[in-house]
Amino acid sequence: MTSFPAAETMIEITYLVATALFILSLKWMSSPATARHGVWAAEFGMLLAVVGTLLNRGIVDYKWIAIALVLGSIIGIPLGMVKITAVPQRTALSHAFGALCVTLVGTAEFYLRAPAVPRFMMSVLSMEVILGSLTFTGSLMAAGKLQEILPQRPITYKGQNVVNLGMLAAAIAVAGYLVVHPDHMYLFPLIVVIPLLFGVQMIIPIGGADMPTVISLLNSYAGLSAAAMGFVLESKLLIVAGALDGASGLILSINMSKAMNRSFTNVLFGGFGQEQTAAKAGQETRAVRSATPEEAAEILAAASTVVIVPGYGMAVAQAQHKVRELYDILTKRGVDVKFGIHPVAGRMPGHMNVLLAEADIPYDKLLDMDEINGELPQTDVALIIGANDVTNPAARTDASSPIFGMPILDVDKARTVMVIKRSMAAGFAGIGNPLYYLDKTLMLFGDAKGFVGSIVRELSGGGSHG
């Protein structure tokens, strides 16, 4: 580390500049107008830091470094080119890769330093490895569920929480023992393997609707494990990057939990709405009013303000481009069209915004929950596409509902509500939605993409001046 002071200083300066660029890049992310500058700043900072590191005098061989860098880039390019609809699973996968890197480096560092590992070093090293391992398998599981390789429904069994907490406690106990007795090196694999199993167990009971919270939480863990690695390597750059990522993940997790009116522990330790599914299924046989695409088109054409509320169903049906056509045609007719986006709509924070931006809908038309709830009482038509629980007025009124207290989009305050839905089958969480039985609600039964397409055809071909 210390052969040539001038080179050392140079490297430290590249790290310092990189750190500043990382912080600035997040600052620039605050507005869509400057956000791309943020990415460029971060890329430049990263390049500087990597080049600086390659100048390190301690490096005696470059062959494997070069091979690994090239191989990583080859894997990274297709991961950067995935379809926008696959972004949630790609993000989960990248959390897994980040955590894998941290875990492997932590493991290697332990065996280089053992058996004489100072207590503080062993504590942060354990934290690095435990967080890294559970994030690795947890994120792989989340990616598998999002890619639908694994079943999306939560899988719960009796005593699950006891088993999970027991595993975590066991891993922490072993780590604690190693802190005091680092010479018992044979115990080290346990603080990798137990958290690996815990990561799988942690995600098994998680359903699709909880993914935004879980993916944020995994993001936070990945950041904290990287920060712990920074403590181990005494790298300020890594501590800062890890702390920024950890803070970001934590803020998003808090946002998501608030938007679902649930605590972290509740997300992680309570399969959602299990008992409710059976209780509510039978009683929803009341009549609803339905409408054809022609009728829906007429109502939309007669409106002066329309709010479209998209949900995961829109993403599944790949309807966002048809929705853009609807937006275009209504805007052209002088209808004011906006979008109301619930924080947990979709499978990760901001999911709907990215899908709609890809479909070329201007971002100033994408309003978050607080903004749009102020406008919904003056809105002529609220059109709900593939969203359910986030529009459920039971969250405001029915204290027995599992989603009671969850902030929702107040679509029931609009003059007319239209809901595109495949059938009256209960939503993801199996909770009945009283919105569908209101007098002002029209159900539009069909596939989101097909139905919106039919409305667009009516509006462009029919020429009916409502």
Next chain:
Amino acid sequence: MKMDLITSLYVFMLAAIIGFEVIRRITPLLHTPLMSLTNALDAIAVVGAIILVGEQKSTLATVLGTIAIVAATSNVVGGFFITDRMLKMFKASGKPKP
């Protein structure tokens, strides 16, 4: 040694506070690209892996470090790439079509 620990804790604390303050202000509109960007930043862990492999202190360290570089580099390249792609799509409603 003791000094280094305290310095590290200071750095962590300051970065966490700055992180909270800066990231709190980021519009929910951009939360997906935010997550892919911070994830790419996180992959700065690659610098630790590079030194581990380069120093060649043990075969285990070299092997684990090489895999770690591959994993982190794919996050750097893929993460920046997709973040920029997503951000490019966010356009303001400038000129309404006639």
